Amino acid sequence: MSFQKLDESCRRLEALEHAMAILGADEATHMAPGGGEKRAEAMSTLAGMYHRQATAPEMGDWLAAAAEEALDDEQRAAVRELRRQYTNMTCLPPEFVERQTKARLRSEQLWRDLRAKNDWSSFLPALEGIVTLVREEAAMRAEVLGLEPYDALMEQYDPGNRVAEIGPIFEDLKVFLGGFVPEALAVQEERLSKSSLKPLSGVYPVEKQRELGLAMMAAVGFDLTHGSLSVSHHPFCGGVPTDVRITTRYRTTEFLSALMGVLHETGHALYEQNLPKGWSHWPLGKARGMSMHESQSLFVEKQIGRNPAFWRWALPMVERHLGESWSAEDILPHVLHVERGLIRVDADEVTYPLHVILRFEVEQDLLAGRLEASDIPEAWDAKMRDYLGLSTIDNPQDGPMQDVHWPSGAFGYFPSYTLGALMAAQQWAAIQRAHPSIEDDFAKGDFEAVNDWRRKNIWSLGSMWSTPELLQKATGEPLTAKYFEAHLKSRYGR
Amino acid sequence: MSFQKLDESCRRLEALEHAMAILGADEATHMAPGGGEKRAEAMSTLAGMYHRQATAPEMGDWLAAAAEEALDDEQRAAVRELRRQYTNMTCLPPEFVERQTKARLRSEQLWRDLRAKNDWSSFLPALEGIVTLVREEAAMRAEVLGLEPYDALMEQYDPGNRVAEIGPIFEDLKVFLGGFVPEALAVQEERLSKSSLKPLSGVYPVEKQRELGLAMMAAVGFDLTHGSLSVSHHPFCGGVPTDVRITTRYRTTEFLSALMGVLHETGHALYEQNLPKGWSHWPLGKARGMSMHESQSLFVEKQIGRNPAFWRWALPMVERHLGESWSAEDILPHVLHVERGLIRVDADEVTYPLHVILRFEVEQDLLAGRLEASDIPEAWDAKMRDYLGLSTIDNPQDGPMQDVHWPSGAFGYFPSYTLGALMAAQQWAAIQRAHPSIEDDFAKGDFEAVNDWRRKNIWSLGSMWSTPELLQKATGEPLTAKYFEAHLKSRYGR
Ligand SMILES: [Zn+2]
Ligand SMILES: [Zn+2]
Numbered sequence: 001m002s003f004q005k006l007d008e009s010c011r012r013l014e015a016l017e018h019a020m021a022i023l024g025a026d027e028a029t030h031m032a033p034g035g036g037e038k039r040a041e042a043m044s045t046l047a048g049m050y051h052r053q054a055t056a057p058e059m060g061d062w063l064a065a066a067a068e069e070a071l072d073d074e075q076r077a078a079v080r081e082l083r084r085q086y087t088n089m090t091c092l093p094p095e096f097v098e099r100q101t102k103a104r105l106r107s108e109q110l111w112r113d114l115r116a117k118n119d120w121s122s123f124l125p126a127l128e129g130i131v132t133l134v135r136e137e138a139a140m141r142a143e144v145l146g147l148e149p150y151d152a153l154m155e156q157y158d159p160g161n162r163v164a165e166i167g168p169i170f171e172d173l174k175v176f177l178g179g180f181v182p183e184a185l186a187v188q189e190e191r192l193s194k195s196s197l198k199p200l201s202g203v204y205p206v207e208k209q210r211e212l213g214l215a216m217m218a219a220v221g222f223d224l225t226h227g228s229l230s231v232s233h234h235p236f237c238g239g240v241p242t243d244v245r246i247t248t249r250y251r252t253t254e255f256l257s258a259l260m261g262v263l264h265e266t267g268h269a270l271y272e273q274n275l276p277k278g279w280s281h282w283p284l285g286k287a288r289g290m291s292m293h294e295s296q297s298l299f300v301e302k303q304i305g306r307n308p309a310f311w312r313w314a315l316p317m318v319e320r321h322l323g324e325s326w327s328a329e330d331i332l333p334h335v336l337h338v339e340r341g342l343i344r345v346d347a348d349e350v351t352y353p354l355h356v357i358l359r360f361e362v363e364q365d366l367l368a369g370r371l372e373a374s375d376i377p378e379a380w381d382a383k384m385r386d387y388l389g390l391s392t393i394d395n396p397q398d399g400p401m402q403d404v405h406w407p408s409g410a411f412g413y414f415p416s417y418t419l420g421a422l423m424a425a426q427q428w429a430a431i432q433r434a435h436p437s438i439e440d441d442f443a444k445g446d447f448e449a450v451n452d453w454r455r456k457n458i459w460s461l462g463s464m465w466s467t468p469e470l471l472q473k474a475t476g477e478p479l480t481a482k483y484f485e486a487h488l489k490s491r492y493g494r
Numbered sequence: 495m496s497f498q499k500l501d502e503s504c505r506r507l508e509a510l511e512h513a514m515a516i517l518g519a520d521e522a523t524h525m526a527p528g529g530g531e532k533r534a535e536a537m538s539t540l541a542g543m544y545h546r547q548a549t550a551p552e553m554g555d556w557l558a559a560a561a562e563e564a565l566d567d568e569q570r571a572a573v574r575e576l577r578r579q580y581t582n583m584t585c586l587p588p589e590f591v592e593r594q595t596k597a598r599l600r601s602e603q604l605w606r607d608l609r610a611k612n613d614w615s616s617f618l619p620a621l622e623g624i625v626t627l628v629r630e631e632a633a634m635r636a637e638v639l640g641l642e643p644y645d646a647l648m649e650q651y652d653p654g655n656r657v658a659e660i661g662p663i664f665e666d667l668k669v670f671l672g673g674f675v676p677e678a679l680a681v682q683e684e685r686l687s688k689s690s691l692k693p694l695s696g697v698y699p700v701e702k703q704r705e706l707g708l709a710m711m712a713a714v715g716f717d718l719t720h721g722s723l724s725v726s727h728h729p730f731c732g733g734v735p736t737d738v739r740i741t742t743r744y745r746t747t748e749f750l751s752a753l754m755g756v757l758h759e760t761g762h763a764l765y766e767q768n769l770p771k772g773w774s775h776w777p778l779g780k781a782r783g784m785s786m787h788e789s790q791s792l793f794v795e796k797q798i799g800r801n802p803a804f805w806r807w808a809l810p811m812v813e814r815h816l817g818e819s820w821s822a823e824d825i826l827p828h829v830l831h832v833e834r835g836l837i838r839v840d841a842d843e844v845t846y847p848l849h850v851i852l853r854f855e856v857e858q859d860l861l862a863g864r865l866e867a868s869d870i871p872e873a874w875d876a877k878m879r880d881y882l883g884l885s886t887i888d889n890p891q892d893g894p895m896q897d898v899h900w901p902s903g904a905f906g907y908f909p910s911y912t913l914g915a916l917m918a919a920q921q922w923a924a925i926q927r928a929h930p931s932i933e934d935d936f937a938k939g940d941f942e943a944v945n946d947w948r949r950k951n952i953w954s955l956g957s958m959w960s961t962p963e964l965l966q967k968a969t970g971e972p973l974t975a976k977y978f979e980a981h982l983k984s985r986y987g988r
Contacts, residue, residue, distance in 0.1 A: 015539030018532065019513040026516055030524060034719040035737030038512065038774075045509030049543075225528040243529030280532075 002065035003075055006082060007281075009053065009062075014281035016050045018240050025238035025245035029230040055090050074279075081283040081463050088156055091144040092137060100133050104409045111407035120377060120396035127406065128373045131366055134411045138367055150367050153412030158289035158419070160466030163364070165479065166415060169422070170357050173481040174387070177354055180485075181388070184338045184350050184492040191333070198330040204255045204322050206231075212255070212321035213248060213262040216314070220300060221451045222246075222266050223273050235261045237268035237297070241280060244269040255322060256334055260301055267300030268293060270451070274459035285462045288470055290413065294420025295427065296458065302349050302421070303428040304447070306335050306491075309439035317445075338492060340388045342398040349421065350492055354387040356418040359403075363411050376400045423471055425484035427454070430475040496559035497569055500576060501775075503547065503556075508775035510544045512734050519732035519739035523724040549584050568773075575777040575957050582650055585638040586631060594627050598903045605901035614871060614890035621900065622867040625860055628905045632861055644861050647906030652783035652913070654960030657858065659973065660909060663916070664851050667975040668881070671848055674979070675882070678832045678844050678986040685827065692824040698749045698816050700725075706749070706815035707742065707756040710808070714794060715945045716740075716760050717767050729755045731762035731791070735774060738763040749816060750828055754795060761794030762787060764945070768953035779956045782964055784907065788914025789921065790952065796843050796915070797922040798941070800829050800985075803933035811939075832986060834882045836892040843915065844986055848881040850912040853897075857905050870894045917965055919978035921948070924969040 020043060027039055053059075063086060066079050092100075107126040114123040134153070141152035147162075154161045210229065218224055227244035239245035246265035250258045271287050279285025287293050304310055311328055319325045338348050344355035362379055365371035371379055380400045381393040392399030400406070405413055431453050432438055441449055457474035465473060472478050514537060521533055547553075557580060560573045586594075601620040608617040628647070635646035641656075648655045704723065712718055721738035733739035740759035744752045765781050773779025781787050798804055805822055813819045832842050838849035856873055859865035865873055874894045875887040886893030894900070899907055925947050926932055935943055951968035959967060966972050 011535075012539055012543065015536040015543075018536035019517060019540060022520055023513060023516055026520055026524075030520075030722065030724075032718070032720050032722050032737040034717070035734070038734060038736040041505075042509040042512035045506055046513060049506070049509075223528070224526070226526050228524065228526050230524075240529070240532060242532040243526040 001069060002062040003069055003071060003079065005062045006059070006066055006079065009059065010082070010281040010283075013050060013054055016046055016053070020046050020050070021238055021240050022243070022245075025230075025236075025247075028232040028234070028236065028238075029245070029247060051089065054085065059086055060090070074284075077464055078279070078282045078284045084159065085283045087144065088141075091141055093140075096136070096140070100137065100409065103129050103133055104407075108404065108408045111401065111404070115397055115401045118395065118397040118401075120401060123401065123407075124374060127376075130406065130409050131373045134409055135367060135369070137409075138411075150364055150412060153367075154415065157413055157416055158291045158467045159463075160468045161289075161291065161415070161419065165468070166360075166419065169479060169481050170353075170360060170415075170418070173353055173418075173422075173485070174357050176481070176485050177350070178387070180488060180493070181338075181340065181351060181354070183494060184488070185340070187492060187494055188333075188338055195329070197333055198326075200254045200256055200334050202253065202255070202322075202324055204250075204252055204324075206250045206252060208321055208323075209250050209252075209255050209258055212318060213259060215317060215321065216259065217246075217262060217266045217269075219317075219445050220263070220266055220304060220447050221270050226273055227269055229262065235265055237265040237272070239272075241272045241275050241277070244272050255318070256331075260305060263305040264297045264301040267297035270300065270454070271296040271459055274455050276460055276462045279462055283463060288461075288463050288465070289467050290416035291419035291423060292458065292467055292470060294416055295423035296420075296454070298349075298420050299424040299427060299454070303424055303487075304442060304450070306349070307439065307442055308332055309442040311335065312443040313445040336491065340390060342384075342390055342392055342395070343402055350488055351388060353418040353421065356414050358383045358387060359405075359414040362400075363414065367411065419467075419479070422479060422481055422484045425487040426471065426475050426477065426480065427458070428487065429483040430457075495563060496556040497563055497565060497573065499556045500553070500560055500573065503553065504576070504775040504777075507544060507548055510540055510547070514540050514544070515732055515734050516737070516739075519724075519730075519741075522726040522728070522730065522732075523739070523741060545583065548579065553580055554584070568778075571958055572773070572776045572778045578653060579777045581638065582635075585635055587634075590630070590634070594631065594903065597623050597627055598901075602898065602902045605895065605898070609891055609895045612889065612891040612895075614895060617895065617901075618868060621870075624900065624903050625867045628903055629861060629863070631903075632905075644858055644906060647861075648909065651907055651910055652785045652961045653957075654962045655783075655785065655909070655913065659962070660854075660913065663973060663975050664847075664854060664909075664912070667847055667912075667916075667979070668851050670975070670979050671844070672881070674982060674987070675832075675834065675845060675848070677988060678982070679834070681986060681988055682827075682832055689823070691827055692820075694748045694750055694828050696747065696749070696816075696818055698744075698746055698818075700744045700746060702815055702817075703744050703749050703752055706812060707753060709811060709815065710753065711740075711756060711760045711763075713811075713939050714757070714760055714798060714941050715764050720767055721763055723756065729759055731759040731766070733766075735766045735769050735771070738766045749812070750825075754799060754829075757799040758791045758795040761791030764794065764948070765790040765953055768949050770954055770956045773956055777957060782955075782957050782959070783961050784910035785913035785917060786952065786961055786964060788910055789917035790914075790948070792843075792914050793918040793921060793948070797918055797981075798936060798944070800843070801933065801936055802826055803936040805829065806937040807939040830985065834884060836878075836884055836886055836889070837896055839896075844982055845882060847912040847915065850908050852877045852881060853899075853908040854912075856894075857908065861905065913973070916973060916975055916978045919981040920965065920969050920971065920974065921952070922981065923977040924951075 023039065023043060027036070031039060063079065063083050071079065107130050110123060110126045138149035138153050141147070141155070142149045145152050145155060147155060151162050214224070214229055217229065226242050227239065227246065230245060230247045231249060232247035233249060235246075235248045237244065237246045246262070246269050248258045248261040248265065271293055275287060276285050308328060311331060315326055315328065315331065338350045340351055341347055344352065347355055358380070361383065362371065362376065365379070366373070377393060377396060377400060381391055384390050384392055384399070405411070431450055434453065435441075435449050438449060441447065458470065461470060468479060517533065517537060521530070525533060557573065557577050565573065601624050604617060604620045632643035632647050635641070635649070636643045639646050639649060641649060645656050708718070708723055711723065720736050721733065721740065724739060724741045725743055726741035727743060729740075729742045731738065731740045740756070740763050742752045742755040742759065765787055769781060770779050802822060805825060809820055809822065809825065832844045834845055835841055838846065841849055852874070855877065856865065856870065859873070860867070871887060871890060871894060875885055878884050878886055878893070899905070925944055928947060929935075929943050932943060935941065952964065955964060962973060
């Protein structure tokens with residue numbers, strides 16, 4: 001039976017994925033500094049094995065044959081998602097993939113070097129090559145998938161997301177934020193003028209911050225028997241669903257950023273730990289996509305972790321672990337600080353979407369040929385001044401050179417971040433309708449209801465539905481910005 | 495060119511080995527407790543992939559064709575060792591391997607349970623099955639390799655070791671120890687009667703012991719940019735040559751056993767870290783075998799780490815890290831303590847070989863059919879009383895049930911431990927001939943000369959020579975017990 005063959009093949013692929021996931025997490029946390037070269041060699045060989053097995057011609061034959069077999073609903077969905085993976089992995093000719101992989105590696109290396117030197121013009125030729133390749137890639141993917149080019153790129157990260165739907169929502173959000181960012185800043189200004197702000201600085205030993213982080217992780221639902229917290233230079237959530245590795249980095253002068261990082265990665269981890277176990281070897285058993293994943297991390301970081309009700313419970317816990325007493329009035333201005341800035345990853349939840357919308361617009365223009373790589377600095381600067389009143393024209397390092405995505409050829413990924421924020425707010429609204437007093441739970445450190453809802457409506461469903469379907473089924477509505485806007489208004493508005 | 499094909503295949507095998515080695519070390523050190531089941535699944539799938547690739551029929555074809563190709567010496571040696579691995583991995587029919595693997599797993603699980611209950615008779619049927627299988631295995635290996643059955647088993651661990659050579663040497667050693675163990679105990683008794691022994695107990699925080707261990711590792715040559723020290727329940731040396739993972743376990747009441755464990759594993763690590771890098775993907779580039787590996791760990795633990803000259807340098811270091819001052823007179827009786835005991839892994843270097851010789855003799859009798867599994871307790875007890883004056887007849891848990899080797903079907907492995915001790919002493923004698931004042935180096939914490947000798951004569955040669963050839967080339971003599979006996983006499987004798 002062909003389904004059986006697919007199933008066995010998936011178990012072998014799962015073992016390779018397991019190895020790569022643990023080796024990846026190990027590399028960032030426990031690997032000896034001199035172990036990198038051999039590790040890279042091993043990883044690339046394992047990735048090659050994975051690719052060869054996942055794209056083998058017999059996979060295509062089995063997929064075709066399995067479509068004719070008598071399968072139950074679950075098996076049919078497994079075949080559908082496997083087919084999706086197979087198509088996404090085989091729709092580009094190997095010759096092209098090889099050429100693109102080399103160009104991406106070279107451009108990424110160059111970027112690391114030239115970003116530090118703030119040198120846009122030396123980087124430009126590499127980026128031009130990347131843009132040419134991504135245009136080719138999008139055209140080929142579009143052809144195979146029957147989608148618009150930009151949609152075909154997004155399809156790799158979030159099945160079902162389409163510019164036709166997202167575009168107007170982002171447009172709506174951009175207009176809203178055009179008025180709301182100044183309002184939020186004015187409100188903040190007023191509040192701060194009334195009382196002096198207690199600075200965040202103090203002395204917080206790493207070991208104590210770590211204990212606080214572990215306690216918070218456990219409280220919001222992280223299963224410490226199936227995961228752990230380590231230190232790495234860039235925080236991440238990796239590993240496998242039965243052993244989720246999250247990391248943070250500490251500063252001993254300040255505890256809030258490490259803690260918020262832990263909460264964010266815990267959100268990713270909850271999704272992974274609660275995926276359907278019986279499907280773990282199938283693509284069907286994986287998290288739905290990047291934007292849904294981000295909605296889960298942002299949910300824990302923003303809807304829970306920056307909620308004033310949460311801090312009623314969290315402050316005594318901070319005091320127990322760090323020995324310092326903060327009042328809500330002292331900590332909340334830090335937790336909810338808003339500021340126009342140049343750097344996306346440092347942005348607060350109010351201004352963050354503008355960074356994403358800027359990139360979303362530039363990417364579409366690049367793909368459509370309305371813009372060339374050489375036009376980016378001016379286009380970027382014009383939008384940056386328009387949306388956030390800041391200029392980066394002489395500072396490409398903190399402008400179009402700030403992210404690794406373009407140098408590494410990952411176009412169509414940026415929208416995921418803001419889609420995640422919108423979806424988190426939309427899920428939060430649905431949960432509040434079902435549990436009107438849910439914030440009282442937070443104030444008691446009780447996250448059961450909120451996790452039960454997410455387990456039932458998101459986590460346990462794996463990749464059963466496309467991203468828009470999953471959101472619609474969970475919240476009863478298609479994607480909208482209105483809950484996110486309402487969330488910002490209630491938290492930061494007048 | 496077939497050699498090219500073999501070479502590429504070896505690079506794929508190296509990546510799988512890399513993954514399994516790091517996953518294995520990770521499992522014992524950093525894995526979440528609930529991650530074990532999926533990890534075991536992944537490991538067994540990866541091991542299956544490795545086996546399938548390493549034993550693929552085309553490997554046999556390439557090996558045959560490569561033998562006809564124009565190769566340089568290095569490549570010829572690479573093919574020879576690859577052929578050895580291929581033969582060892584293919585000489586048993588797959589049906590047999592499957593049957594044996596299942597029996598071993600079942601017997602090992604049973605043993606874990608029944609050893610704790612001191613229940614020999616319930617375990618006996620499983621062991622009888624294992625013995626039957628190992629007799630079959632040895633016969634098949636012997637047939638293919640043209641060796642005696644026990645030699646064919648040892649060949650898996652140490653190419654070239656033969657009972658015809660080892661047997662008489664062990665016999666000689668047994669006779670020597672029959673007289674020497676009582677002498678060493680009497681000498682110890684006399685010394686202790688003259689002064690009271692400072693007990694080892696104290697309070698030694700784990701973090702400080704760890705720092706001491708790291709400092710000692712670095713001093714004796716461990717490259718901390720290509721390896722690390724962690725904690726695990728059973729100490730081991732794992733990982734890959736570019737990232738060697740060693741572990742120990744700590745007791746906060748006593749520092750010597752963790753430190754000695756660190757030195758032992760550091761000995762294994764030095765071998766791994768100094769293997770020829772360009773051959774790392776070939777069997778030729780691996781450490782020669784189990785007894786040579788153990789000679790390297792024992793060298794660091796015994797020849798260096800229990801050397802009174804070493805302690806002249808080490809004691810101030812212990813004091814710096816642990817804040818406690820020990821005199822040589824206080825610490826050496828602990829470092830060189832001799833005691834007749836039931837448990838092999840707890841034995842000192844004087845009595846240890848008797849534990850091994852007992853097992854070596856019983857294994858040969860079992861294999862030859864002179865003994866059945868049901869006869870083991872009596873045979874064990876008779877030898878134990880004869881060699882060490884102790885009885886375990888009512889205590890199988892601390893007698894024939896103490897080791898995992900037999901339950902897991904690893905017959906022919908035990909000699910490696912004592913061969914390692916003999917070879918370490920023989921290497922040490924050769925080094926002392928070349929560097930008569932080498933112990934003065936130790937007293938200064940200088941291990942360069944001793945490491946240079948071992949790098950040149952052992953480490954850098956990988957698997958270029960069989961075990962006896964390697965020893966002969968390094969020391970100018972075939973294996974002998976005389977240096978080990980002389981070492982014991984000078985350290986523990988009258
Ligand atoms: Zn995230
Ligand atoms: Zn050892």
